[in-house]
Amino acid sequence: MQTSKSKYVIALFVLTISFLCSSCSETKVTETKVAEKKNEYRLVTPTQEELDEIVPRLEPILSMFHKDYDCTKDNIYEYMFHYDHLDYVYPEYDSEIEAFVAEPFGVSDAGFVFWYEYGIPENDPLGKFPKIRDEIYDENGNVNEDLAWDLLETQDVYYRDLIIGHNKFSGKYIDWLVEGIWNGKADHKSFMKFEDETRLYYYDGFYYTPECVGDRGGGIFYYPKIHNITPLEDGKYEIVYQLYNDGDEYVAANKAVVGLKEISSGFRFWSIFSIDYDIDKA
Numbered sequence: 351m352q353t354s355k356s357k358y359v360i361a362l363f364v365l366t367i368s369f370l371c372s373s374c375s376e377t378k379v380t381e382t383k384v385a386e387k388k389n390e391y392r393l394v395t396p397t398q399e400e401l402d403e404i405v406p407r408l409e410p411i412l413s414m415f416h417k418d419y420d421c422t423k424d425n426i427y428e429y430m431f432h433y434d435h436l437d438y439v440y441p442e443y444d445s446e447i448e449a450f451v452a453e454p455f456g457v458s459d460a461g462f463v464f465w466y467e468y469g470i471p472e473n474d475p476l477g478k479f480p481k482i483r484d485e486i487y488d489e490n491g492n493v494n495e496d497l498a499w500d501l502l503e504t505q506d507v508y509y510r511d512l513i514i515g516h517n518k519f520s521g522k523y524i525d526w527l528v529e530g531i532w533n534g535k536a537d538h539k540s541f542m543k544f545e546d547e548t549r550l551y552y553y554d555g556f557y558y559t560p561e562c563v564g565d566r567g568g569g570i571f572y573y574p575k576i577h578n579i580t581p582l583e584d585g586k587y588e589i590v591y592q593l594y595n596d597g598d599e600y601v602a603a604n605k606a607v608v609g610l611k612e613i614s615s616g617f618r619f620w621s622i623f624s625i626d627y628d629i630d631k632a
Contacts, residue, residue, distance in 0.1 A: 390614065391529065391613060391621075392611065393584075393586065393609045393612075394610050394612045395585070396618075401579060403620070404579075404608065405574055405591070407441050407442050407619070407620050408441050408622070409574065410438045410439075410442065411438060411440070411441060411622065412593075412606070413438070413571050413574055414571060414572075415439065415625060416569075416627055417429070418625060418626055419532075419622070420624045421532060421533035421622075421624060426532040426533075427528065427544070427550065428544045428545070429532075430524075430527065431546075431548045431550060431559060433547075433548060434517055434548050434561060434562065435517065437569075438569060439527060440531070441531060441620060443617075443619055445463075446617050446619070447526070448463060451523060451530075451617070452520045452523040453520075454523075455467050455520065465519065465524075466523075467517065467518045468517045468561060469514070469517065469561045470515045470561070471492065471515040472516065473513075474560065475554070476553055476558075478541055478558075479560040480511045480560070482513050482515065483501070485501050486501060486514060493515060499563060502564075510547045510562055510564075512562055512563045513562060514562065515561040516559065516561055517558065517559045518556050518558055519556060519558070519559075520556065520557075521555045521557055522555075524557050530613075531619070531621055531622060532622055533623050538552040539552075572594060572595060573593065573595070573596075575593075575594065577590045577603070578590040585609060586607050586623060587607070587608050588606070589606050589608060591605075591606065602627070602628040602630065603628070603629050603630050604625065604628060606622060606623075606624060606625045607622070608620055608621060608622055
């Protein structure tokens, strides 16, 4: 017949074994999640059809990204935003992104899908940007951009501090651009400020920038034509592409290292590791 002491020892033993097994199980689940995360993006071998799609899929970037980039050295966030708005750093995969990456915010009148909202007439959620000034609210309590312009013209106010609201971006979409397309590292902790005075931070699933009064201007669109594709030993490809203007006049030759990636859903997309812009000047 077991004594109460022996029963206690047996119960303690069973409890310890149960705890260890539970810990092992949790560790395996954690390791599996980590492994899945590490394998979220993997380089794959493109078909000829996918090689032919490099320009159509990457055209916004190849046409409008007129600077050098190296994913091992550069912070892609510094290249992504132009005066607080998303710049031309995205590929042409709208329907695939909507299906496999992130739900869009809406569709423009021209039929373009977008993952952001500009000019929300409120202070940003964490109060990291300058507050909207009282003088630019109208009699109904609404932000009035005309009043902001009047203030800019009549008072000594720096336009980058004259906030009329904030901009909101899908965190999943921006993270996919950062890590999937540009091979950078997502940053959800830093308050970032860049050379053009864009300010950016991540909070609760979204990225935020301020919306300021003023015109940002536009970029110069060129037409890319691939001159040469060279496979590299690591599964990537070096492409040499030439840019032409509207009059089909040669503008510059550029070189980029790209690779075709796949995620667990089967979505495959072209990714950029580096760009050498205007290699004729090198």
